Amino acid sequence: MAVQISIPKGTRDFLPAVMARRNFIFDTLKDVFRLYGYRQIETPAMENLSTLLGKYGEEGDKLLFRILNSGNFLQDVTKEELQTGTPASLSSKLCEKGLRYDLTVPLARFVVMYRNELTFPFKRFQIQPVWRADRPQKGRYREFYQCDVDIIGSDSLLNEYELIKIIGEVFKRLNLKVTIKLNNRKILTGLAEMCGHPDKLIPLTVAIDKLEKAGKENVISELENVGFSTDQIHMLFSFLDISKASAGFKEIHHQLLQQNLPEILKKGLDELNEIFRYLSSESLSCSVKTDFSLARGLSYYTGTILEVVSDEIPFGSICGGGRYDDLTGIFGFPGLSGIGMSFGADRIYDIMDQLNRFGEKNISGTKVLVTSFGGDSLQMAMDTASLFREKNIATELYTEHQAKMKKQFGYANALNIPYVIVIGETEMANKQLTLKNMITGEQRTAPVNEIVDILLS
């Protein structure tokens, strides 16, 4: 009688083949982050709700997974509260902890808690799962990994330059063609000012952020609805079009500075220009372009805003981030600025999968299966496996030595193990091994050291 078993909706198990590919992505990110001097940290899955609540808006608060207090969780709740309480009021009585929702709020909390132990600028990366009680749908999960890299306590635009190089290096190693889009919050603020609506920065950016998805017509009518005149909208779009121009940014920058623009807009353009100047001597493996409509929901960004999209498959953003002037103000320590970005491992996985970009050579796995058939040959099989492992060759010994040869070869086939060793009477007598290449079907009998050389080559 089988028990009905399942896992919570929106969560996933990762089987070995998928896990190996995911590890390839995570390891690539870690290697590149470390190459640039970022250091890994980890924070607990559970945070106090007082740390999490109010940081992600009202909608975000609802999406937090809350942990029921352990022991007698009813002890601080009166009968009356139980009768009259709403889910929101009661949940705060029943729960003190929640699962982390992202890695940014934990980072802010971490930086404030350990500010006296950390050396600034603090360059950290963090790769851990986060949990959101979102409605699960295709490509959206309730548990997923975030891969964040941030530098805290530095205003220098050299950090932007280095993060862009990190993006270039990551996607070069992953063999994906991407474009990095750049904008600056100051440009958006300046645009609102230029159009005569400095107070309408939020509706303006909400509208133009949709340009790609919703189309120009819809954005125009949304802008009209919030009070932009036809002239203002025209002025806005002429400006947005500039960022799509094919000229290098240096020329665009030069041209724009001739115009009578709001100071803050000029400042934003200057910052972008400095980043491009830093990049000018680099041979990046991806293209970098400006997009003045890029807002990424604005959130807490105050300077540079960046986003990465695939050139090969339209898939939305696969990496995004920006500069913030005040990460830790929410925890009572204002003034720590920084810049960071987050790689979307699930989307990167899906793109690589669709494009067949997981070179199987990159995916570590068992290199050779040593079959075993008991009797006298077993000791030789054991010794062979030991020797291979001493040479750092990932080796399996088939431990069910009563199994037929067909079954043992079937095991190697099913698991894509590329080589199989067979030790029969002749091999034992001659102190040789027979190596079968499972891909080409070729077979070779030779002394152990020659076989080792083949496996290592």
Add this chain to the structure above:
Amino acid sequence: MAVQISIPKGTRDFLPAVMARRNFIFDTLKDVFRLYGYRQIETPAMENLSTLLGKYGEEGDKLLFRILNSGNFLQDVTKEELQTGTPASLSSKLCEKGLRYDLTVPLARFVVMYRNELTFPFKRFQIQPVWRADRPQKGRYREFYQCDVDIIGSDSLLNEYELIKIIGEVFKRLNLKVTIKLNNRKILTGLAEMCGHPDKLIPLTVAIDKLEKAGKENVISELENVGFSTDQIHMLFSFLDISKASAGFKEIHHQLLQQNLPEILKKGLDELNEIFRYLSSESLSCSVKTDFSLARGLSYYTGTILEVVSDEIPFGSICGGGRYDDLTGIFGFPGLSGIGMSFGADRIYDIMDQLNRFGEKNISGTKVLVTSFGGDSLQMAMDTASLFREKNIATELYTEHQAKMKKQFGYANALNIPYVIVIGETEMANKQLTLKNMITGEQRTAPVNEIVDILLS
């Protein structure tokens, strides 16, 4: 005004230096597991409570962290249930999900769910955190990593042999001296039979499992309390002493088989003997010995039981496991046997820390800091950092280029970065770099390629 911030009790943040050392342990485990052909999987942090409840005993059920249902979690609870419910009855109405408590129950669930996709014997490893609402105390946390390695669907004692070799290899790489203790559940069953109390297996093993901690006197009085006579206790201890004897197990085995022992006890001794026979041709870097009192709480073990202790610091078990005949029966699929073990990363960390065994060479970190002072030298600093990274040298560019030299050197010192590059006017004119070794204080000015050679050596 600083907000009071903290993390939930029993949980931890891992700062970069500790994280790097933890990674050294995790990476060592992963490397060795893969060398032996084990494949990584991951399962969700949350499991359905129906999967978890009843698997860890009544006490375990209480230690599960439960996730409050999202949305209106009160909708399925009547007013009456709210008034009269106990924490236990109400929590099952309020919560459908819990955080995983170990990696064994999720493995059983996983094997049953994917039994038609997996290839057996299924060799998997899994390194993920687990959560227990235990009372936090020194060395006991509410969130901690388990590092499990199991093979499912094989009765062969070659698996025991391979797991013992994995233990040897892991602790050799971690530079720790350990002893592996072996026992067999069949021996314990046979001992109860031999003493005339086949029904008292559990109290017998509970008592002798404490031998090391509580001492012989206490164990004797506990055995008397549950009905063992002085003669039976004497018989028991003579037998337990055998496993402490200095003779090789082959001789012990031979001797014991002359006696009139229960069949099941003989079977257990035969199995141990077979494992020692497999090991006889190996040069293990740790000692392996039998301990007939070893029970590890018995739990679900049916054959081999193993435990690893440090030879250098008394610290309890740092790895343990055993063979089970029926992992998946709890989920309706009986008959899948296997063997597995779990490494205690936190205890291993503490031992290595106390013994100062983290070779800093093993701990990956930034190799060189390129200082930068703006102006004309900045471009050369940027180019130098790029070049180093192309050579796969972990490099930091100090992005705050207005900072004084003292501050930049202080940064390298604080983060234990072993080398610093300085580019002054002379260096620029001569196209050279000055490299300072931060450990020896030595300084050297040379062309870039020579500096690269030093950094790579």
